[in-house]
């Protein structure tokens with residue numbers, strides 16, 4: 001038995017990749033450990049969305065490189081977005097690395113792993129994804145309630161700030177039959193929630209050249225599978241949300257009324273500079289259409305503070321958008337210049353770190369304020385939740401759950417367990433969560 005430790009630094013897609021890597025390697029005798037010190041194979045699955053994430057990857061390698069000096073048989077691997085971005089450059093910076101594999105090469109591991117064990121050093125990075133049926137391999141999922149299914153990987157949008165098209169390549173949709181098979185397996189295994197993943201999940205099917213293969217139709221198919229489970233999908237690109245998708249969300253009782261639609265900026269000029277394919281007005285229309293259709297929907301977003309050249313007035317439009325759109329939650333970040341990207345070359349327009357972080361602070365403050373307001377709207381309402389975990393304090397057991405609209409809800413009910421659905425009447429709201437009482 002060989003021990004494997006994976007450190008995962010990125011988004012949900014990255015975490016899902018780690019579950020698949022652990023699954024593939026389990027066919028070759030590797031068992032995952034939580035204790036990196038006892039591992040025979042260390043893998044860091046990296047993210048390069050911002051400089052800080054990239055720095056974390058290299059500092060992890062540094063720590064492991066030192067360990068290898070006293071444990072020469074230790075194998076060290078790096079994969080994910082930094083690997084795809086930096087390729088063989090990594091071995092110059094960290095010569096002790098045994099394996100570098102890209103986001104397109106995960107399913108090549110069965111051909112690679114024994115060579116690494118025989119002390120070969122390998123850099124497996126291609127621009128074309130290795131094709132196979134992912135259901136031929138185990139997936140070692142970390143969660144017992146929610147299961148991720150990547151349905152489309154890559155991105156064709158080339159937002160000027162973003163490295164993802166360079167690290168994940170062009171959009172590639174998985175075949176609907178393969179996704180349905182994975183979903184059936186998940187339901188059989190007892191999972192209660194399926195989250196469909198894609199950098200632009202609403203582009204699903206565009207590359208498969210069959211107009212019937214769309215996210216909307218995939219949701220309809222998944223919804224018709226037997227079992228008590230619910231379905232989510234992230235991340236949506238604003239202008240790719242079709243009326244048919246909204247109809248499908250409405251028709252399908254298992255599909256959560258929740259949309260994650262990053263706006264990035266509330267100003268149309270900055271959106272243009274970012275190469276986002278919508279204006280502020282168009283984004284407002286999409287939000288209003290969704291809110292009209294689903295009264296208890298939650299809409300969450302991402303915003304970047306301090307994009308190159310952003311003026312104070314333009315930034316104000318972002319603050320106003322969060323408030324006017326009553327966004328339920330927003331991920332926020334200060335702009336970080338990335339290699340290969342267009343915005344990364346706009347050096348003469350870069351804002352100082354001080355301005356970026358001061359804006360980020362105001363963005364976070366606005367986010368907290370609007371989140372609380374949005375949560376308060378649910379006081380007195382009954383939400384359907386799925387219990388994800390339990391915590392015990394002073395003999396009182398609290399159930400930590402998530403409503404269909406993705407709000408975190410805490411409540412107590414001794415008759416319920418992790419993985420159960422429940423109805424909860426909300427009686428208290430805080431910035432990041434709701435509290436309530438179970439109802440029948």
Ligand code: SAH
Nearest residue numbers: 049161162199235262302303333334335336
């Ligand atoms: N595909 C999704 C987002 C993927 S990246 C979309 O189109 O919205 C996740 C988030 O990271 C982005 O929404 C963006 O807000 C943030 N991000 C991406 N590149 C960034 C950069 N260079 N600096 C700061 N934040 C960035």
Ligand code: SF4
Nearest residue numbers: 155157158159162164
């Ligand atoms: Fe990045 Fe834009 Fe693609 Fe999202 S849509 S992954 S932000 S390039």
Ligand code: F3S
Nearest residue numbers: 010011047048049081
């Ligand atoms: Fe990071 Fe790659 Fe995900 S850059 S956000 S791990 S797609």
